[in-house]
Amino acid sequence: MxxxxxxxxxxxxxxxxxxxxxxxxxxxxxxxxxxxxxxxxxxxxxxxxxxxxxxxxxxxxxxxxxxxxxxxxxxxxxxxxxxxxxxxxxxxxxxxxxxxxxxxxxxxxxxxxxxxxxxxxxxxxxxxxxxxxxxxxxxxxxxxDETIYAPREFVEKTVEGGTGNVLLDARSAERYRGEVEPIDRIAGHIPGARNFDWEQLKKDGSFNLHDEVGKRLSQVVTHDDDVVVYCGSGVTAAPLFAMLKQNGFENVKLYVGSYSDWISRETIEVEKG
Incomplete structure (x- = not known):
């Protein structure tokens, strides 16, 4: 660890x-x-x-x-x-x-x-x-250290199946599913992304370093996966990146632009549900 x-x-x-x-x-x-x-x-x-x-x-x-x-x-x-x-x-x-x-x-x-x-x-x-x-x-x-940075072009290739990486969305499940969207103009998530709400990393207002968090993470991604984390603006994805590293996930990148960058172009693809 x-x-x-x-x-x-x-x-x-x-x-x-x-x-x-x-x-x-x-x-x-x-x-x-x-x-x-x-x-x-x-x-x-x-x-x-x-x-x-x-x-x-x-x-x-x-x-x-x-x-x-x-x-x-x-x-x-x-x-x-x-x-x-x-x-x-x-x-x-x-x-x-x-x-x-x-x-x-x-x-x-x-x-x-x-x-x-x-x-x-x-x-x-x-x-x-x-x-x-x-x-x-x-x-x-x-x-x-370019190994921890995912530019938009890398994420586009990932969506197309060209990198073998797993996208992991750090927002709430409701925002991920596109049921609510309080900030961005389009609801939903980057196609193919999985979801792990970053709030699950905490207990009683502090980051939780007990094994239960690592077990929860392992139910969504495996230690063999190459993971790209993102959120709405790239901020709340950072603690998810950090906690993955804390729990021994070696190959993790951060898409700093995140969903707000993903939907910034006129021609975009999103998923809901």
């Missing part, structure tokens, strides 16, 4: 670099405001929309920034490839997982997601600050 989610109680935090990824899809300024009120001492703030997405692109609701932009973020954050990095959010949220996936994509393989949210970290005594943190800039050159 890979260590992706980890309790900070089991970590020597003296040698850690921290990233605060708190965010709210309902109030996009809330994460930054909460960071300014208080954060883990030394933590830098990565905003879902300002740092971890390129909102000027039309390839879905939270498109991936280009490599030059991500490189600038890594360097501004003072990161080196060997750094031990912990990312946290409010706990049980998808935002730390999004930041973690981007770090994995950039080659920062010593990064983990805190099992505890910010308030829990405070409660166990991790030092906090309300100062604006500024890192000493690095000159890091990312080592891009």
């Amino acid at each position: 890979s260590e992706v989610f980890k309790s900070v109680k089991d970590v020597d935090v003296q040698t850690i670099k921290w990233i605060d990824a708190r965010f709210s899809l309902q109030d996009v300024k809330a994460g930054r405001k909460n960071y300014e009120k208080g954060h883990i001492k030394g933590a830098l703030y990565w905003d879902l929309e300002a740092d971890l997405s390129d909102m000027s692109k039309k390839t879905g609701r939270h498109p991936l920034p280009d490599k030059e932009t991500l490189t600038a973020l890594f360097r501004k954050s003072g990161l080196e490839l060997h750094d031990r990095i912990i990312i946290y959010d409010d706990g049980g949220s998808p935002f730390a997982a999004r930041a973690w996936w981007i770090l994995q994509y950039g080659g920062f393989k010593n990064s983990i997601i805190s099992l505890e949210g910010y308030e829990e970290l405070v409660a166990i005594g991790i030092p906090t600050s309300d100062d604006e943190e500024v890192a000493e800039q690095s000159n890091v050159d990312p080592v891009w």
Whole structure:
């Protein structure tokens, strides 16, 4: 089993670099405001929309920034490839997982997601600050891991049967089946996709690392499958990607554009039911 989610109680935090990824899809300024009120001492703030997405692109609701932009973020954050990095959010949220996936994509393989949210970290005594943190800039050159990234063209080939991959939709069963669609203009799912609601990864508001989650995942995909995960905008698919890796699924990719990108073109195919 890979260590992706980890309790900070089991970590020597003296040698850690921290990233605060708190965010709210309902109030996009809330994460930054909460960071300014208080954060883990030394933590830098990565905003879902300002740092971890390129909102000027039309390839879905939270498109991936280009490599030059991500490189600038890594360097501004003072990161080196060997750094031990912990990312946290409010706990049980998808935002730390999004930041973690981007770090994995950039080659920062010593990064983990805190099992505890910010308030829990405070409660166990991790030092906090309300100062604006500024890192000493690095000159890091990312080592891009293309094996975990699925562009739209790869997904199109997968739908056509040309890659042998399994598509796994992280949205609710109702949205997957096309019974309700509160956000996107067309209801349904990418043809051939299976479904595993990312909310099933949690118990009592925290990510569940017990064997029951791995067993549930294994009922939908096998460890021999090559899996491509997606959701509505690429955000809630990130914790599903992370939990698959946590449970020993080796070959997993993330379609960052996800369903909102899939339906962005005039000629599309979707399934319902």
